[in-house]
Amino acid sequence: MASDIILLGARPFICERAWQLGARPFVIQHPERSEDAVNRQSDRVLLMSYEDPALIPMLKAAHALTPFVSAVTIAEEALIPCARINQALGLPGTPLDLVEKTRDKPAMRRVLDAGGFSPVQWAAVKTHADAVTFAEKRGYPFILKPVDGVGSIDVRLVRSVNDLEGVLNGTSSWIAEEYLDGPEYSVEAFSFAGRHVILGINVETKNTDPIGSEFLEVAHQVPAPMSPERDREVRAFIRGFLDVLGIKDGPSHTELKYTSRGPRIVETHTRLGGDRLWDLVRLTTGYDLLDMTLQWAMGTLKPLEADPIPRGGAAIQYFTPPPGKLRRLHGMHALKRLPGVVDISLVVDVGTTIRPAMKSEDRAGYVLAYAETVQQAQAICREVTQRLVLETA
Known part of the structure; x- marks a missing residue:
């Protein structure tokens, strides 16, 4: 029998995964973000704001007729509404007060200060x-x-x-x-009754184009190239952080800087990381964070006993061509046949106006690669980026 779950901010690939895992999704989406591909494959879609005061009463009425097992989202802006729904309906999920701490940066800093952890x-x-x-x-x-x-x-x-x-x-x-010096890492973890399993450590590369945002991420590598000593230190640091914050169950995505004074927390999120990081983790460990998140919401996820040992390396590089109208685009189909290339995806076409790379939506697409080492995977990404023609005028 299918598990009825509430999906906030669902994209087509998330809905498809939910159906494949045996869930029956009740989709809630902002009307302006509605996608036909989601609506066509879902038999229950509610187009309204997550903040609409009528939302929870409506869900309570639906829950009384056909009980839900949980509400879940991977969208940052939907994390607090999702926690409110679970609290109102008495369903499992990350507690509302904990989600609010992670979404309010001063609140999180106060928690860390009180615990004497990661002084910033x-x-x-x-x-x-x-x-x-x-x-x-x-x-x-x-x-x-x-x-x-x-x-x-x-x-x-x-x-x-x-x-x-x-x-x-x-x-x-x-x-x-x-300002925190040093390289920036992000850590994908999943917690089981207060026991934190780390599935991947990623090193982030920021945008270097002076007309774009210097904080925009344009490349990721898993596992992050680092010494065994630093790897152990980062894992222990993240477990200590999750304990101080009070995270007991579910996914988390935490960003940190390894400074000259040691690791320091940048921020955290009670969801899996974006930018296809779940693909990098899946390629190197066999564990799919998106599936795990949905199974956790459905109550069918079996706890992991230990951190998986990565096999090989995976990398993703985003395309940020110069701003202007895209007048020539070619090479994607040929480059997809290169050994090690897992996927090349473009969200632009000839005639598209390319904007300066200020936010994630401004990136033109990505190449995803897997190889024996993370350095080789990153080299494949660089080759594709150099050979792909994205000419603007």
């Missing part, structure tokens, strides 16, 4: 004067980002007071944090 200098700021005061105490450069930001949007590196011009209006809430 920070301050909540709203005005230009607030930010200048922080800089006078802590110095330049520092990081400025929205307290509930998503996907590196509006994150800024403030090198001097000139970079603050016109940014803070006194109404929006921001957090100022000390």
Whole structure:
């Protein structure tokens, strides 16, 4: 018998996975984000805002007729509404107060400060004067980002007071944090009754194009090239962090910097990571984080006993061609036949206007590769990126 689950912000590939795993999804989506491919394969679709006050009463009525087992999402903006639904319907899932801590950056910093974990200098700021005061105490450069930001949007590196011009209006809430040096990693974990299993450690590559966002991620590699000592340290650090935060069950995606003073938390999310990181983990471990998340919601996931040992290496590189109208595109079908290429995907075509790479949606597509080592996988990605023709005018 199929398990009835609530899917918030479902994309076609998520719905398909849910059906294949034996779930019967009840899809909730913002009307402006509705996709025909989702609506056609789902027999119950509710197009309304996640914040609509009528949503939970409607779901309670549906739950009384055909009980749901849980609500689940992999969309960042839907994490709090999803937790509210589970709380209101008495269903399992990540607790609302915990999700709120991860979505509110100052709240998470306060939890870490209280636990004496990953010390980072920070301050909540709203005005230009607030930010200048922080800089006078802590110095330049520092990081400025929205307290509930998503996907590196509006994150800024403030090198001097000139970079603050016109940014803070006194109404929006921001957090100022000390600049953390060193490479950036992200860690994919799944928790089982307070026991944290780490499935993959990824090293992130940021955008270097000066007209785009320097915080936009353009490449990932799993497993992250690092010494065995650093690997053990990062794993222990993440387990300690998840304990301090209070995460007991479900997926988590945590970003950290390995600084000159050791590892420091950047932020975390109670979901699997984006940017096809689940594919990199699946290729190197055999475990599919998307399937695991859905099975966890359905109550059918069997706990993992230990961290899987990665086999080979996987990498993904995103295409960020120069801005302008795309006038020539070729090479994808030939390059897909290269040994080690798992997938090449493009979201643009001739005539598309390419925007400066400021956010994830501005990237033109990606190449995904797998090889005996992560360095070889990354080399395949670089070759495809160099040979693929994405000519703009």
